[in-house]
Amino acid sequence: EQVPAAVLEHLERLALVDFRDAEGVQRLREAVRFAERLHEVDTEGVEPMDSVLEDRCLYLREDDVTEGNCTKELLKNAREKIEEYFVAPPGNIPLPKLEERETFEQQS
Amino acid sequence: WLPVVGLEIHAQISSNSKLFSGSQVQFAAPPNSLVSFFDASLPGTLPVLNRRCVEAAVMTGLALNCSINKKSLFDRKHYFYADLPAGYQITQKRVPIAVNGSLSYSLCIDNKMSRMVTKTVRIKQIQLEQDSGKSLHDDTRSQTLVDLNRAGVGLMEVVMEPDMCCGEEAAAAVRELQLILQTLGSSKAIMAEGQLRVDANVSVHHPGEPYGVRTEVKNINSVRFLAKAIDYEIQRQIEELENGGTILNETRAFDSKLGCTISMRDKEGKQDYRFMPEPNLPPLILYDAKSLPANRNHQQVVNIDWIRERLPDLPSVKRAKLVELYGILPEHSFTLLNEDGLAEYFENVIKHTQMKPKKVIGWVLKELLSYLKEHALAVKDSPVSSFLLADLLNLLERKEISSSAAKQVFEELWKGEGKTPLEIVKEKHLELLRDQEELEQICQAVIDRQEDEVMAIKAGNQKVLNKLIGLVQRATRGRSNPVLVKQILEKKL
Numbered sequence: 001e002q003v004p005a006a007v008l009e010h011l012e013r014l015a016l017v018d019f020r021d022a023e024g025v026q027r028l029r030e031a032v033r034f035a036e037r038l039h040e041v042d043t044e045g046v047e048p049m050d051s052v053l054e055d056r057c058l059y060l061r062e063d064d065v066t067e068g069n070c071t072k073e074l075l076k077n078a079r080e081k082i083e084e085y086f087v088a089p090p091g092n093i094p095l096p097k098l099e100e101r102e103t104f105e106q107q108s
Numbered sequence: 109w110l111p112v113v114g115l116e117i118h119a120q121i122s123s124n125s126k127l128f129s130g131s132q133v134q135f136a137a138p139p140n141s142l143v144s145f146f147d148a149s150l151p152g153t154l155p156v157l158n159r160r161c162v163e164a165a166v167m168t169g170l171a172l173n174c175s176i177n178k179k180s181l182f183d184r185k186h187y188f189y190a191d192l193p194a195g196y197q198i199t200q201k202r203v204p205i206a207v208n209g210s211l212s213y214s215l216c217i218d219n220k221m222s223r224m225v226t227k228t229v230r231i232k233q234i235q236l237e238q239d240s241g242k243s244l245h246d247d248t249r250s251q252t253l254v255d256l257n258r259a260g261v262g263l264m265e266v267v268m269e270p271d272m273c274c275g276e277e278a279a280a281a282v283r284e285l286q287l288i289l290q291t292l293g294s295s296k297a298i299m300a301e302g303q304l305r306v307d308a309n310v311s312v313h314h315p316g317e318p319y320g321v322r323t324e325v326k327n328i329n330s331v332r333f334l335a336k337a338i339d340y341e342i343q344r345q346i347e348e349l350e351n352g353g354t355i356l357n358e359t360r361a362f363d364s365k366l367g368c369t370i371s372m373r374d375k376e377g378k379q380d381y382r383f384m385p386e387p388n389l390p391p392l393i394l395y396d397a398k399s400l401p402a403n404r405n406h407q408q409v410v411n412i413d414w415i416r417e418r419l420p421d422l423p424s425v426k427r428a429k430l431v432e433l434y435g436i437l438p439e440h441s442f443t444l445l446n447e448d449g450l451a452e453y454f455e456n457v458i459k460h461t462q463m464k465p466k467k468v469i470g471w472v473l474k475e476l477l478s479y480l481k482e483h484a485l486a487v488k489d490s491p492v493s494s495f496l497l498a499d500l501l502n503l504l505e506r507k508e509i510s511s512s513a514a515k516q517v518f519e520e521l522w523k524g525e526g527k528t529p530l531e532i533v534k535e536k537h538l539e540l541l542r543d544q545e546e547l548e549q550i551c552q553a554v555i556d557r558q559e560d561e562v563m564a565i566k567a568g569n570q571k572v573l574n575k576l577i578g579l580v581q582r583a584t585r586g587r588s589n590p591v592l593v594k595q596i597l598e599k600k601l
Contacts, residue, residue: 014380016188050181050385058390060408063123063160066130067144074140074148074256084139085253088190090245 003028013095109312111342112319113278114270117285118263119295120239120303121164127238127262128155128198135301139255147260149193154388159410161262162205164294165236166394166415168264169206171288171422172231176412178394180205182236182386187379190254191241199265201383204235205392211268212424213284214442215276224439229281230269239263258302264295270309270319274342275335282306283331287423287445299330306334310341312349320345321355325369327362337362341369426451434458434465443473449487450477453494460498463505471501475518491524500529512586513538541587550588551596554579565601573597 008019011028019025071084080087123133131144146153169176181203184196209231217223241259243252266285272278286304289297297304311322325341328334340362345355360369395401397413421429427441430451436444444451454472458465476497480490500521504514513533520532533539541547554576555562564572573594580593 010380014186014382051387051390054390056390057404057408058157058392060159060162060410061125061130061156062407063125063158064130065125065132067125067146068131068142070143070145071138071140074143074145077148077150082253084141085244085255086140086190088243088252088254090247090250090252092188 113272121262126260172209174206174209199237200235206234232267275338279335456494
């Protein structure tokens with residue numbers, strides 16, 4: 001089935017993933033079809049699992065200070081920094097609307 | 109119009125290290141110095157839950173009469189922002205650690221301390237979650253500076269049901285929650301340091317009709333501003349609706365300078381947080397005395413009953429004890445607990461003086477507290493210690509000085525020059541006049557001078573006697589016992 005353009009746009013905005021071309025959208029369709037096969041299984045009365053490790057014990061750590069103090073190392077990854085602060089744009093830069101972007105969907 | 113107010117409160121957990129990592133929790137530190145690789149969301153790092161944070165949440169849940177969920181789950185809440193490096197916050201959406209509690213708080217009716225009512229607000233839930241980093245907005249250079257020191261600090265989100273109806277109720281509820289958290293030690297809850305952040309959900313409707321559209325009010329930095337912000341928003345909504353407008357379900361920021369709320373409408377539309385279970389954390393299992401596992405390491409087990417047994421006296425219990433033990437009024441107990449250290453100060457004075465508690469409370473709440481407020485000092489910084497005040501009150505109780513002389517001594521003690529009350533009394537000659545004859549002479553002199561007043565008294569106006577007593581006091585520079593003076597004057601007239 002076709003993935004509606006509105007849904008595509010919504011997904012791109014939420015996940016910041018660009019379904020740049022027909023192949024990307026096709027892969028999305030296949031992923032949805034693959035996941036839909038889960039509906040074939042009768043799960044009536046079965047509690048959903050979060051992960052196969054969910055019956056493990058959640059390890060509790062003592063409240064000791066064991067990390068931190070590595071400002072220089074962390075800032076090595078920063079493209080821009082000012083006096084040991086990371087620099088970011090003033091706010092979230094909103095994605096332009098689908099119509100304004102050059103994508104496959106627009107061209108079709 | 110019926111206003112409806114609910115609150116979402118984020119309390120920073122008082123712990124040495126963060127919720128899921130071992131970096132330090134501290135208020136003011138060089139930027140990005142208290143950040144671990146996990147906090148910075150570097151690949152290959154995993155969350156490890158801090159036991160102390162779990163205990164803090166259980167304590168708080170118990171203190172707020174909640175049911176503690178023996179099995180609670182962690183989830184991811186996704187959104188993009190520069191101070192959230194992972195792109196998601198680990199929180200508890202599906203099954204939080206505590207649910208269905210209540211908080212009782214008191215309000216003064218008509219602003220008179222003497223008439224208090226008790227109200228209750230339901231606690232919907234308490235959940236554990238991560239704090240985000242801090243963004244410093246630099247509008248002039250169109251950039252944001254990000255400090256991740258706060259990223260990953262443990263938070264308890266306390267959700268209060270919309271059982272409140274105005275700013276005053278919300279402020280009183282938050283104040284009581286603050287005291288409870290501070291008593292438990294689970295959070296220092298100082299709003300000015302961001303350890304307690306409150307968002308208010310406000311709506312209005314007509315009685316009998318369904319609830320109106322609600323707005324969320326953020327950026328409130330003190331309990332006082334909380335009341336203002338809520339009351340402003342209630343008014344704004346009423347005016348908007350009465351003018352035929354509608355209320356948008358939006359987030360509004362409180363501007364403390366202008367005293368109003370401003371729309372923060374996001375251009376990107378409604379947020380979809382795409383909640384999913386946190387795959388790196390199995391469920392959090394808590395135990396009680398009955399379900400305690402036999403063969404587990406103690407350090408790995410959180411026992412709800414063990415924590416319950418060790419809960420300290422909550423503020424409401426402490427107040428009741430103060431009233432019962434010392435015979436003070438309920439509103440006095442509120443004031444004592446409202447100032448950090450004042451109750452302990454009061455009890456220490458009681459311990460070291462013969463004066464009855466009902467009289468001591470007057471000195472602590474009137475003299476001491478008003479001086480502290482005037483000089484903006486905390487109890488612990490008072491130049492007059494509880495021992496000094498006790499000494500002073502002993503002099504008064506033994507009738508060695510008058511009450512007005514005692515006030516003068518207090519003023520002198522406040523200067524903090526290291527003198528004892530007795531030294532000040534001797535220095536300023538404030539001892540009560542013991543010489544009966546001298547006192548009688550002064551009284552006679554006043555009687556002789558004040559002919560009009562004497563006539564009024566002889567005609568039956570007893571109140572004027574107080575004026576004469578006052579004049580004698582002035583003549584003796586506060587060194588006369590008013591009761592004795594009254595006796596002498598009455599005898600002479």
